[in-house]
Amino acid sequence: MSLLGLRRMRAGYDARSVLHDIDLDVEAGQIQVVLGANGAGKTTLLRAISGTIARQGEILFDGRRIDQLSARKIVAAGIGHVPQGRGTFADLTVDENIRLGAYLRTATEARQDRERWLSFFPRLRERLPQQAGSLSGGEQQMLAITRALMLRPRLLLLDEPSLGLAPIITQGLFRTLAAIREETGMTMLIVEQSANLALEVADSGVVLESGQIVLRDSARNLAGNDEVRRIYLGYE
Amino acid sequence: MTLFASQIVDGLADGAIYASLALALVFSYRSTGIVNFAQGEMAMLSAYLVWQLMAWGLPLIPAALVSIAVSFVAGALLYASIVRPLSHASLLTVVSVLIGLYLALNSLAGFIWTYTIKPLPSLFPKGHFRLGWFNISAETAGIIIVVAVVLLLLYLLFETTKIGLAMRGAASTPDSAVLVGVSVPLMLLIGWGIAAALGALSGILVAPRVFLNPTMMFGVIIYAFAAATLGGFDSIVGAVVGGLLVGVVENLxxxxxxxxxxxxxxxxxxxxxxxxxxxxxxxxxxxxxxxRL
Known part of the structure; x- marks a missing residue:
């Protein structure tokens, strides 16, 4: 059963359209990865789903139309978005960032979940009183993910979590995401430019080119696909 | 020595008034990046409102509280009706509109209450008391205490409540605040409301010292600008320290x-x-x- 369904979705910025008639299904409990070069429309795709930009067409979440909802209502419906560049509250402490992630939830729920997610990211526990802006890139990414998890989302959108991180850090991050999916069954849609690490943890994937989906397959097949290997995985 | 000490204490009281108006400027600036040039005139209207409510028979302190509450609503309305619709306009447009509002409010006060000065009673009793070396008037002490209590309340709001945290988040990174479910426009609305309420407090505290008249905030707003600039326009602590420093330096x-x-x-x-x-x-x-690029 698909948790998220896009039907002929179009989106863009002002007069410039970026995405053309996207059809996409994300199955519940799966990790799906969206591959594509710079400018293919990956970030636009996530922003359209989370309602932070204007979009047309149908977006179904758990069988319910959400394409007319505001970004805030979509968050409340259970879609967490970790934006590109992490978007942590740099002036606030790590602890405050995490608390703000639970803005829509009760204090008791927030306390329980905080412990749970910090056990996945123990590094953050040591950094709780520190200003978020002073964290390293990897720690900021962990914080951005933890903040989104505090919503207890049913679908987590991740925009290039590997951006600016060393490969070893990225690898650890993807393993943690896989572990979270394992334990909670959370559905994830991950946009990535560095494809190999993402495909290792994903179940399926699509390739986006100039605002259109040109290829969709299981993660295993995509990792073995010659063209994907040549363009996105850097093999000749 | 006594003169020096009393100048310092008087300076702190003046400074506390500048600090509350500087805080008002900092609040709207931090949340929306806009310096509200009409903040002083709004404070002047708030002081007139106290006078009017008293003329209608309300005692001073309830009148002051009502005026502060009305000012909160007026600040929120200003944000909703002028600042938010202009949020995509150029900064120069917004500045022009706010300077226009400054002149309009000033004329409005003259139109309603005339340009003749009116007395507004002080919130505090007359008289002095000795505290060690210092000979302090009850008004000076009262102003410092009231502003200190307001600062404490603001601190508690921002550091201990969920809505305070959301307001800080919305001011710091609005795009991310939306993604955790915070209504950014609502937070900015509250921020502009608090700014106007703080401005009202400064107007009500300063009016008994300078008499009520439409130009009574001209000097105070300049000192508040000096305080906010000195402390740093995006710093709440800076506005307070800046206000106190300006007050003391000015007096000395x-x-x-x-x-x-x-x-x-x-x-x-x-x-x-x-x-x-x-x-x-x-x-x-x-x-x-x-x-960061």
Whole structure:
């Protein structure tokens, strides 16, 4: 059963359209990865789903139309978005960032979940009183993910979590995401430019080119696909 | 020594008033990046409102509280009706509109209440008391205590409540605040409301010292600008420290440098503004904006 369904979705910025008639299904409990070069429309795709930009067409979440909802209502419906560049509250402490992630939830729920997610990211526990802006890139990414998890989302959108991180850090991050999916069954849609690490943890994937989906397959097949290997995985 | 000490304490009381108006400026600036040039005139109207409510028979303190509450609503309305619709306009447009509002409010006060000065009673009893070396008037002590209590309440709001945290988040990174479910426009609305309420407090505290008249905030707003510039326009602590420093320096200079005296005191504020901008443009507590590419 698909948790998220896009039907002929179009989106863009002002007069410039970026995405053309996207059809996409994300199955519940799966990790799906969206591959594509710079400018293919990956970030636009996530922003359209989370309602932070204007979009047309149908977006179904758990069988319910959400394409007319505001970004805030979509968050409340259970879609967490970790934006590109992490978007942590740099002036606030790590602890405050995490608390703000639970803005829509009760204090008791927030306390329980905080412990749970910090056990996945123990590094953050040591950094709780520190200003978020002073964290390293990897720690900021962990914080951005933890903040989104505090919503207890049913679908987590991740925009290039590997951006600016060393490969070893990225690898650890993807393993943690896989572990979270394992334990909670959370559905994830991950946009990535560095494809190999993402495909290792994903179940399926699509390739986006100039605002259109040109290829969709299981993660295993995509990792073995010659063209994907040549363009996105850097093999000749 | 006694004169020096009493100048310091009087300076702190003046400074507390500047600090509350400077805080109002900092609040709207931090949340929306806009300096509300009409903040002083709004405070003047708030003080007139107290006078009007008293003329209608309300006692002073309830009148002051009602005026502060009405000012909160007026600040929120200003944001909703003018600032938010102009949020995508150029900064110059917004500044022009707010300067226009400044003139309009000033004329409005003259139109309704005339330009004849009116007395507004002080919130505090007359008389002095001794505290060690200091001979302090009840009003001076009262002003310092009231502003201190308001600061404490603000601190508790921002540091201990969920809505305070959401307001800080919305001011710091609005795009991310949306993604955790915070209504950014609502937070900015509350921020502008609080700013107007703080401005009202400064107007109500200063009116008994300068008499109620449509131009009563002209000097105070300059000192508040000096305080906010000195402390750093994006810093709440800076506005408070800046306000107190400006108040004390203004009083000492007015007393000890004879050729300046009370008439030229306003120069002190302007020198502080220029000096800060030349030497430390972000102010004592402000953070320089670093744009990451």
């Amino acid at each position: 200079v007015g007393t000890y440098i004879p050729w300046i005296g009370p008439d030229l005191k306003i120069i002190v504020a302007l020198v502080l503004i220029f000096g800060t901008l030349l030497i430390k443009p972000d102010g004592l507590f402000g953070r320089s904006k670093v744009v």
